[in-house]
Amino acid sequence: xxxxxxxxxxxxxxxxxxxxxxxxxxxxxxxxxxxxxxxxxxxxxxxxxxxxxxxxxxxxxxxxxxxxxxxxxxxxxxxxxxxxxxxxxxxxxxxxxxxxxxxxxxxxxxxxxxxxxxxxxxxxxxxxxxxxxxxxxxxxxxxxxxxxxxxxxxxxxxxxxxxxxxxxxxxxxxxxxxxxxxxxxxxxxxxxxxxxxxxxxxxxxxxxxxxxxxxxxxxxxxxxxxxxxxxxxxxxxxxxxxxxxxxxxxxxxxxxxxxxxxxxxxxxxxxxxxxxxxxxxxxxxxxxxxxxxxxxxxxxxxxxxxxxxxxxxxxxxxxxxxxxxxxxxxxxxxxxxxxxxxxxxxxxxxxxxxxxxxxxxxxxxxxxxxxxxxxxxxxxxxxxxxxxxxxxxxxxxxxxxxxxxxxxxxxxxxxxxxxxxxxxxxxxxxxxxxxxxxxxxxxxxxxxxxxxxxxxxxxxxxxxxxxxxxxxxx
Amino acid sequence: xxxxxxxxxxxxxxxxxxxxxxxxxxxxxxxxxxxxxxxxxxxxxxxxxxxxxxxxxxxxxxxxxxxxxxxxxxxxxxxxxxxxxxxxxxxxxxxxxxxxxxxxxxxxxxxxxxxxxxxxxxxxxxxxxxxxxxxxxxxxxxxxxxxxxxxxxxxxxxxxxxxxxxxxxxxxxxxxxxxxxxxxxxxxxxxxxxxxxxxxxxxxxxxxxxxxxxxxxxxxxxxxxxxxxxxxxxxxxxxxxxxxxxxxxxxxxxxxxxxxxxxxxxxxxxxxxxxxxxxxxxxxxxxxxxxxxxxxxxxxxxxxxxxxxxxxxxxxxxxxxxxxxxxxxxxxxxxxxxxxxxxxxxxxxxxxxxxxxxxxxxxxxxxxxxxxxxxxxxxxxxxxxxxxxxxxxxxxxxxxxxxxxxxxxxxxxxxxxxxxxxxxxxxxxxxxxxxxxxxxxxxxxxxxxxxxxxxxxxxxxxxxxxxxxxxxxx
Numbered sequence: 001x002x003x004x005x006x007x008x009x010x011x012x013x014x015x016x017x018x019x020x021x022x023x024x025x026x027x028x029x030x031x032x033x034x035x036x037x038x039x040x041x042x043x044x045x046x047x048x049x050x051x052x053x054x055x056x057x058x059x060x061x062x063x064x065x066x067x068x069x070x071x072x073x074x075x076x077x078x079x080x081x082x083x084x085x086x087x088x089x090x091x092x093x094x095x096x097x098x099x100x101x102x103x104x105x106x107x108x109x110x111x112x113x114x115x116x117x118x119x120x121x122x123x124x125x126x127x128x129x130x131x132x133x134x135x136x137x138x139x140x141x142x143x144x145x146x147x148x149x150x151x152x153x154x155x156x157x158x159x160x161x162x163x164x165x166x167x168x169x170x171x172x173x174x175x176x177x178x179x180x181x182x183x184x185x186x187x188x189x190x191x192x193x194x195x196x197x198x199x200x201x202x203x204x205x206x207x208x209x210x211x212x213x214x215x216x217x218x219x220x221x222x223x224x225x226x227x228x229x230x231x232x233x234x235x236x237x238x239x240x241x242x243x244x245x246x247x248x249x250x251x252x253x254x255x256x257x258x259x260x261x262x263x264x265x266x267x268x269x270x271x272x273x274x275x276x277x278x279x280x281x282x283x284x285x286x287x288x289x290x291x292x293x294x295x296x297x298x299x300x301x302x303x304x305x306x307x308x309x310x311x312x313x314x315x316x317x318x319x320x321x322x323x324x325x326x327x328x329x330x331x332x333x334x335x336x337x338x339x340x341x342x343x344x345x346x347x348x349x350x351x352x353x354x355x356x357x358x359x360x361x362x363x364x365x366x367x368x369x370x371x372x373x374x375x376x377x378x379x380x381x382x383x384x385x386x387x388x389x390x391x392x393x394x395x396x397x398x399x400x401x402x403x404x405x406x407x408x409x410x411x412x413x414x415x416x417x418x419x420x421x422x423x424x425x426x427x428x429x430x431x432x433x434x435x436x437x438x439x440x441x442x443x444x445x446x447x448x449x450x451x452x453x454x455x456x457x458x459x460x461x462x463x464x465x466x467x468x469x470x471x472x473x474x
Numbered sequence: 475x476x477x478x479x480x481x482x483x484x485x486x487x488x489x490x491x492x493x494x495x496x497x498x499x500x501x502x503x504x505x506x507x508x509x510x511x512x513x514x515x516x517x518x519x520x521x522x523x524x525x526x527x528x529x530x531x532x533x534x535x536x537x538x539x540x541x542x543x544x545x546x547x548x549x550x551x552x553x554x555x556x557x558x559x560x561x562x563x564x565x566x567x568x569x570x571x572x573x574x575x576x577x578x579x580x581x582x583x584x585x586x587x588x589x590x591x592x593x594x595x596x597x598x599x600x601x602x603x604x605x606x607x608x609x610x611x612x613x614x615x616x617x618x619x620x621x622x623x624x625x626x627x628x629x630x631x632x633x634x635x636x637x638x639x640x641x642x643x644x645x646x647x648x649x650x651x652x653x654x655x656x657x658x659x660x661x662x663x664x665x666x667x668x669x670x671x672x673x674x675x676x677x678x679x680x681x682x683x684x685x686x687x688x689x690x691x692x693x694x695x696x697x698x699x700x701x702x703x704x705x706x707x708x709x710x711x712x713x714x715x716x717x718x719x720x721x722x723x724x725x726x727x728x729x730x731x732x733x734x735x736x737x738x739x740x741x742x743x744x745x746x747x748x749x750x751x752x753x754x755x756x757x758x759x760x761x762x763x764x765x766x767x768x769x770x771x772x773x774x775x776x777x778x779x780x781x782x783x784x785x786x787x788x789x790x791x792x793x794x795x796x797x798x799x800x801x802x803x804x805x806x807x808x809x810x811x812x813x814x815x816x817x818x819x820x821x822x823x824x825x826x827x828x829x830x831x832x833x834x835x836x837x838x839x840x841x842x843x844x845x846x847x848x849x850x851x852x853x854x855x856x857x858x859x860x861x862x863x864x865x866x867x868x869x870x871x872x873x874x875x876x877x878x879x880x881x882x883x884x885x886x887x888x889x890x891x892x893x894x895x896x897x898x899x900x901x902x903x904x905x906x907x908x909x910x911x912x913x914x915x916x917x918x919x920x921x922x923x924x925x926x927x928x929x930x931x932x933x934x935x936x937x938x939x940x941x942x943x944x945x946x947x948x
Contacts, residue, residue: 083723087563087577103561179736221736228727249557253702262653262695
């Protein structure tokens with residue numbers, strides 16, 4: 001506590017050359033939100049990180065690297081590179097899973113797309129942000145251009161996740177319910193903060209970096225099911241890195257970008273809670289609430305996949321035997337994943353009907369179950385049409401109640417209390433390694449896979465974090 | 475009318491490989507808004523442009539070039555280049571008024587910053603978008619990489635302005651009043667449309683370009699008074715160009731990005747009118763409502779500057795003789811320009827108090843009146859403190875009622891019905907040339923100034939529009 005009191009006390013001494021006078025904080029509670037946050041980012045030290053937080057950072061990193069390498073062969077990534085590489089700067093940074101090297105701004109974008117395109121990455125258990133994409137895509141690229149120790153890298157990673165998730169928490173769920181893709185809109189702050197930390201910005205420069213981030217939110221939910229969804233974390237990474245680079249040269253911006261009358265929280269949300277941003281800074285860490293997906297789609301479909309796989313295994317069911325499946329689900333499932341007849345793998349990731357069907361038919365929810373092949377499979381498509389949904393607000397997001405009726409009239413029920421991969425039923429380190437191996441097989445050799453996982457587990461002891469980018473590219 | 479009927483009829487034949495099923499148009503009125511717009515952009519021909527529209531395009535271009543060259547020496551531009559040039563790609567495009575050449579994406583950003591940093595550019599008379607910045611910054615850079623005729627360039631320019639202003643109109647004023655900087659948030663569509671036109675996108679690709687634009691709105695009003703304000707049109711240009719480049723390689727996105735439930739209009743505004751977007755496409759042109767600033771600040775301060783200059787001239791006033799000045803103004807003046815004690819030139823552009831004072835003391839409202847020097851001048855600062863404002867909703871945005879009281883008790887009044895530079899009192903071609911000359915003197919030789927103005931006036935007859943970029947850079 002002493003440290004925090006000191007931080008507040010020293011604040012009154014700082015001089016401010018730019019005070020926008022139309023920037024009225026709405027309430028006293030909003031006073032100095034951005035400054036408090038910036039001050040924390042600038043002062044936070046690697047030695048302040050508890051061991052479990054370091055461990056979770058390594059898990060987040062390992063999962064992100066696996067997803068990025070695994071996603072790097074998706075046509076979305078190839079198209080983005082072919083469209084933008086002619087405008088890239090020097091070969092400063094690696095594209096994971098590939099041979100190309102681009103400037104750090106483009107590398108941040110492309111690696112961010114790769115990490116999210118399979119919808120297999122991480123998810124914060126409260127605000128459903130995918131925390132790693134915007135932050136790690138940016139700092140890994142930056143660290144190839146400006147070398148940093150693994151210890152500093154982990155500190156920036158934890159800070160970036162903390163900043164984006166705290167800001168996300170402050171406007172969740174109103175901001176999300178309005179149609180914003182919170183991973184892009186809040187993620188840009190995480191990228192700016194983490195890159196700003198690695199660039200050793202002053203407090204004033206960090207305020208400007210946050211201002212430049214605030215003015216560049218990325219992502220509408222309407223894009224879900226198209227390639228543009230994965231563009232969001234990539235662009236958030238690139239925008240946050242741009243913000244930090246500009247601020248490092250004293251490109252000025254607002255100093256109250258979060259709480260000002262026409263600042264971020266008031267413009268992009270109808271409600272906010274500033275305590276979520278400033279409470280217990282440096283004492284509680286949002287990365288502790290990160291979760292890792294066992295299935296290659298949004299977490300709201302995970303309970304259904306989990307339950308359908310269990311029903312299939314326990315009852316040795318085939319698709320032919322199933323007459324009808326009813327899913328009682330959280331309202332968000334319908335808001336996000338109600339595509340009835342997906343035509344592409346990317347669209348399948350937004351169809352709860354496909355998710356239930358493919359899990360029952362194939363007993364899985366991996367990349368192959370959300371491919372163009374799977375959504376076009378006749379058996380899966382036919383069963384999909386026999387799946388119905390009922391919204392049940394009494395259920396939590398990681399729950400589902402499945403009622404399956406067989407053609408012989410048998411009625412099978414399955415209640416999933418906490419889906420596999422959720423905070424209450426987390427992926428073990430071994431699970432994460434198995435997922436990593438599955439994602440990277442065919443791209444990296446077995447030796448390389450092992451070496452890369454070990455680099456991730458020991459990231460905070462590496463002399464240079466860029467070793468990870470080098471080991472993950474071809 | 476026949477042409478439009480034909481366009482609608484042919485629409486039912488087009489095939490759509492990606493139809494997001496959570497994209498429900500809110501009302502029938504919203505049905506196919508994005509598609510109607512995309513179809514128009516793809517089919518619009520240079521030969522459809524009436525002569526007065528071509529003329530206004532040349533005026534818009536000449537004004538933008540002057541502002542970009544004039545703004546190119548501002549420290550904001552130098553900082554942005556120093557921060558980002560290390561990551562630039564090949565030297566593909568000119569930076570106006572300077573020697574550097576950057577890749578087209580960075581050139582679009584930097585020229586967009588230059589064009590707006592003096593707040594001396596153009597303003598649409600209805601929605602206060604600065605139309606040229608996002609559009610011309612993008613297409614001029616692109617046309618240096620992919621040569622196009624002046625005729626096609628003008629067509630893209632007119633289309634880009636039409637698209638951004640129609641979309642802006644559809645959500646104005648609710649969207650603006652919420653705190654968005656509409657030049658960046660709507661401007662990105664104009665840049666995407668204009669670049670997409672030059673890249674000869676198909677209808678489906680144009681839909682994707684608009685989707686990629688929709689998901690990247692730039693700009694919060696909180697940034698006004700800092701360098702980040704001019705970042706907005708630059709980034710909108712860069713984002714729109716990026717959107718078109720990605721779409722040209724078949725990077726998929728939504729096909730209903732404007733009207734979908736979680737699409738742009740519903741997410742960024744509490745009200746919208748889709749007729750503003752689709753009515754009389756190809757028959758009425760938003761560029762016809764463009765205006766050009768005689769003073770180097772936002773248009774809401776122009777009536778005050780105009781009136782104060784008139785009062786000074788008519789009464790041969792000095793600052794010492796003035797006791798007090800009262801301004802009755804439109805509400806937007808207070809929303810946007812209520813900085814009481816600006817400390818920098820950029821902040822001075824958001825102080826109606828400074829504007830009145832400097833116009834009375836120096837008889838002008840040019841670049842020099844909105845410099846760091848002017849806001850720190852003791853006489854101007856002292857008079858600034860004797861200026862007060864009263865909101866009067868009965869006034870239009872281009873009006874002001876000034877009451878000036880002298881120390882001897884004289885009471886002088888001035889009502890400005892239409893400020894100089896407004897649509898009802900427009901800058902003549904000669905005024906625009908004088909402004910251009912003032913902005914570019916000291917950067918371009920007299921010969922070069924004349925040559926560049928002639929290139930702008932005759933742009934639609936140039937074999938290659940890139941001649942303008944070459945003549946405007948060093």
